[in-house]
Amino acid sequence: MNERNIPPAVISRLPRYYRYIEELMSEGIERVSSSQLSEMMNVTASQIRQDLNHFGGFGQQGYGYNVRFLHDEICHILGLDKVHNMIIIGCGNLGRAIANYGNFKSRGFNIIGIFDINSELKGMEGLGAPVYMMDELDEFLKDNKVDIVVIAIPKHEAIKLVEPIVKAKVKAVWNFSHTDLPFPDNVTVENVHLSESLMVLSYRMGENDLDHSK
């Protein structure tokens, strides 16, 4: 199967499919039709068929989709069948929220360390991974295979991480700091800018007001 040339819009919808398919699996459901998925997900059945067709002929007329097969395929496409070692920089509220997010581990995202400058946190337990001090980071990156660095510190501190991350050949960065970090192309960066999401919400509220005041 050629996984290339899948439109980015389809890719961006895959995690949502995965979430629904996972739920069906956990309920022991073995088959699902595009119209059932359509109703659950509030997406047209034709959109679902089009999206899932990108990955080959999963569906069978009059039978629907095999839930486990769909699950395993999407899992594979998203790379969730691999184990990714992850560290979190910043043991503030956001860093802890990410560390405590239970689902990550079951999806192969293995948090192996959390880094902070606050020496009171050193050795702190209950976060599922040891807390290290920032001055231990370079050594840690040398000694451990780290696939993903999660950045959960303010932007002026975040910028200082670019060099050590590139030097350690880390593949990917999940960036929660409020800035775009200048990584080269071979580092995959996914930004989560919370305030931007709130601004989009604010814009859409205004639009919705107009729609409902007509």
Place this chain on the structure above:
Amino acid sequence: MNERNIPPAVISRLPRYYRYIEELMSEGIERVSSSQLSEMMNVTASQIRQDLNHFGGFGQQGYGYNVRFLHDEICHILGLDKVHNMIIIGCGNLGRAIANYGNFKSRGFNIIGIFDINSELKGMEGLGAPVYMMDELDEFLKDNKVDIVVIAIPKHEAIKLVEPIVKAKVKAVWNFSHTDLPFPDNVTVENVHLSESLMVLSYRMGENDLDHSK
């Protein structure tokens, strides 16, 4: 100015423009050309001109954009020139991270309460807003104008919030719970599904590996 009919893709880019324009303002810069913005933002100058043209003729040939004017217009389009009262449901790590996010207030997002079921948190200080108990929510929604409810609790609890939020005629929900909540169309919902963002990162890592192993 007609704010309607702006393509969603353009809207989704506006917060990022706003972030850069805010930085220019804070540095006291009065004018910026599309090519300067292009270099800063790593977007083509023609894309910038196209995007900003949706809001009328901001730019002048050979002069560039007036930074303050651009700032004020984008601010207005995004509704950031209004004050939005916001409450946060859930005073766990994620709720606290959101409450502590300093930029929200300066952008008109006014956090007026945080709700939790843990009675030890009642009256807790240092979060910028009082902590209330969940059983005070209905009363609070009656007595206060709440524009945005931030949901930062697990999905099985989150679902119970739909009814009181709809009843209180709250305009918008910023949903961090790991599920799609069944709100009617007149409630604007913006979902932040962290695990989906991580799955997209995982997918893109795989793609990037292929690109750089050619």
